[in-house]
Amino acid sequence: MSQPSMWEALRGVVRRDLLLAMRHRSDVAMSVFFVVIVASLFPLGVGPEPTVLRMIGPGVLWVTALLACLLSLGRLFTADYLDGVLEQMLLIPQPLVVLVVGKVFAHWVFSGLPVVLLSPLLGLQFGLGGDSLGVLTLSLLLGTPTLSMIGAIGAALTLGLRGSGFLVALLVLPLFVPVLIFGAGAVTSSLAGIGSEANLSLLGACFLLSLAFAPWATAVALRIALE
Amino acid sequence: MQWGSLTEFWAMGGYGLYVWTSFGASALCMVWEVLAVWRRHAAAASRDVS
Amino acid sequence: MSFTGINWFKYSSPQAFHPLAGRMIPWFSAAALVLIGVGLYIGFFVAPTDFQQGDAYRIIFVHVPAAWMSMFLYVIMAAWAGLGLGLNARPSFMMAQAIAPTGAMFTFLALLTGSMWGKPTWGAWWVWDARLTSELILLFQYIGIILLRASIDDLRRADRASAVFALVGVVNVPIIYFSVRWWNTLHQGASVSMTASPKMAATMVTAMLVMTLGFWMYSIAVTLARMRCVIVERERQPAWGKNASIQEVAEAR
Numbered sequence: 272m273s274q275p276s277m278w279e280a281l282r283g284v285v286r287r288d289l290l291l292a293m294r295h296r297s298d299v300a301m302s303v304f305f306v307v308i309v310a311s312l313f314p315l316g317v318g319p320e321p322t323v324l325r326m327i328g329p330g331v332l333w334v335t336a337l338l339a340c341l342l343s344l345g346r347l348f349t350a351d352y353l354d355g356v357l358e359q360m361l362l363i364p365q366p367l368v369v370l371v372v373g374k375v376f377a378h379w380v381f382s383g384l385p386v387v388l389l390s391p392l393l394g395l396q397f398g399l400g401g402d403s404l405g406v407l408t409l410s411l412l413l414g415t416p417t418l419s420m421i422g423a424i425g426a427a428l429t430l431g432l433r434g435s436g437f438l439v440a441l442l443v444l445p446l447f448v449p450v451l452i453f454g455a456g457a458v459t460s461s462l463a464g465i466g467s468e469a470n471l472s473l474l475g476a477c478f479l480l481s482l483a484f485a486p487w488a489t490a491v492a493l494r495i496a497l498e
Numbered sequence: 499m500q501w502g503s504l505t506e507f508w509a510m511g512g513y514g515l516y517v518w519t520s521f522g523a524s525a526l527c528m529v530w531e532v533l534a535v536w537r538r539h540a541a542a543a544s545r546d547v548s
Numbered sequence: 549m550s551f552t553g554i555n556w557f558k559y560s561s562p563q564a565f566h567p568l569a570g571r572m573i574p575w576f577s578a579a580a581l582v583l584i585g586v587g588l589y590i591g592f593f594v595a596p597t598d599f600q601q602g603d604a605y606r607i608i609f610v611h612v613p614a615a616w617m618s619m620f621l622y623v624i625m626a627a628w629a630g631l632g633l634g635l636n637a638r639p640s641f642m643m644a645q646a647i648a649p650t651g652a653m654f655t656f657l658a659l660l661t662g663s664m665w666g667k668p669t670w671g672a673w674w675v676w677d678a679r680l681t682s683e684l685i686l687l688f689q690y691i692g693i694i695l696l697r698a699s700i701d702d703l704r705r706a707d708r709a710s711a712v713f714a715l716v717g718v719v720n721v722p723i724i725y726f727s728v729r730w731w732n733t734l735h736q737g738a739s740v741s742m743t744a745s746p747k748m749a750a751t752m753v754t755a756m757l758v759m760t761l762g763f764w765m766y767s768i769a770v771t772l773a774r775m776r777c778v779i780v781e782r783e784r785q786p787a788w789g790k791n792a793s794i795q796e797v798a799e800a801r
Binding site for chain 3: 500501507510511512513516517519520521523524527528531532535536538539542543545
């Protein structure tokens with residue numbers, strides 16, 4: 272029997288996780304509705320003043336996306352950990368990093384991507400328009416995978432611990448700060464008419480940096496958790 | 499020596515509250531930490547013997 | 549494995565380290581007391597009043613050393629953690645565990661004294677300056693490491709998981725510092741700059757450096773003392789007891 276290549280292993284993991292997620296569609300719907308509801312609460316709390324809403328909009332939407340990612344992190348490894356599949360997965364001949372990348376990608380497709388697709392609508396609620404809507408979507412498209420990758424480290428470190436929900440927030444939120452700053456900054460600067468290229472490229476740098484380090488750290492953390 | 503009297507020293511040119519809060523809090527934290535470590539060691543050592 | 553005649557590896561075992569640390573603590577404590585005393589004397593009685601900030605500037609004699617220590621200690625903690633992961637060495641993890649609370653305390657002090665200095669100087673208790681923000685995030689990371697360790701019962705996993713997080717945090721803090729600086733240039737509103745500090749007299753610098761050295765000595769003394777606690781506490785763990793199987797002891801190491 273020939274061993275599957277790394278690419279095939281990656282595709283296998285992604286397909287499996289996507290299939291599993293498709294069978295629990297209500298989970299996905301929940302994270303999407305969470306974002307919609309939280310984003311709709313802010314105008315009710317702050318008041319309908321359009322200039323104020325436009326000012327806080329980028330930050331609010333970004334923080335909402337961040338929280339949605341955080342809440343969905345529990346799903347990333349827990350189910351596989353509880354039924355013992357994860358332990359079997361550590362034994363595959365391919366590097367564990369490949370598996371991590373696959374799982375994180377599948378997680379992003381069902382937690383980050385819906386937020387990205389929904390963001391233009393949510394932006395309209397806050398009176399964003401034209402260019403800034405595009406920048407919001409683009410910044411979330413670059414930023415949410417980064418959040419998923421960084422969050423995976425926290426999810427792996429707290430795997431199976433009591434009170435891991437709060438703990439993962441405590442560990443991961445400080446690591447999300449740069450992404451939040453650049454992501455919301457991109458939209459704010461496009462609203463101010465300064466141009467969002469600088470912020471977007473820094474966001475891209477964050478993405479590349481976390482792509483280079485986060486799956487590797489997650490793999491180490493998974494091995495520690497399952498030893 | 500730039501302080502004419504003790505009250506002048508305490509006043510710190512009008513900033514006494516800020517200066518003494520800072521130094522007081524730092525001293526308090528450090529003393530508390532030393533005591534905490536001391537007690538932790540005492541507790542650990544006593545349980546070790548029993 | 550001898551190194552200039554002394555077997556350094558002897559001290560890498562907890563049982564040998566415990567008495568050695570006990571002998572070293574009084575010396576470092578004495579050095580800390582003397583240096584902090586001298587630093588306070590220079591700071592309060594030799595250093596002149598600043599003509600711009602008045603006597604409020606004297607807060608920096610505790611603020612700057614505390615801020616420096618908070619960062620030094622984090623880097624040192626992460627280095628021990630990395631060494632522990634690389635060499636699979638238990639004492640390194642114990643060092644990292646011993647350093648974390650002291651580092652967190654200095655971070656807290658740096659934030660507190662920073663706001664005490666900021667109120668009279670800037671007129672605000674808190675400013676979203678790059679240094680303050682990264683110091684705040686540093687505090688969150690210290691707390692995260694301590695809580696992560698506390699919530700894992702298995703010692704080996706606790707050691708390694710908190711080590712991984714400490715190492716991730718080392719990358720994070722500089723990124724946050726630069727991102728907040730960048731962010732501040734975008735939001736010109738709160739343009740209070742901490743970097744435009746007035747020229748300092750030589751005695752001020754001396755007081756600051758002596759205080760920093762004193763804090764170093766204090767940190768070493770407290771860390772060694774806490775290391776002793778950790779060693780004693782861990783010896784009580786089942787894997788260290790006389791009835792433990794060889795395999796259990798081997799796993800614990």
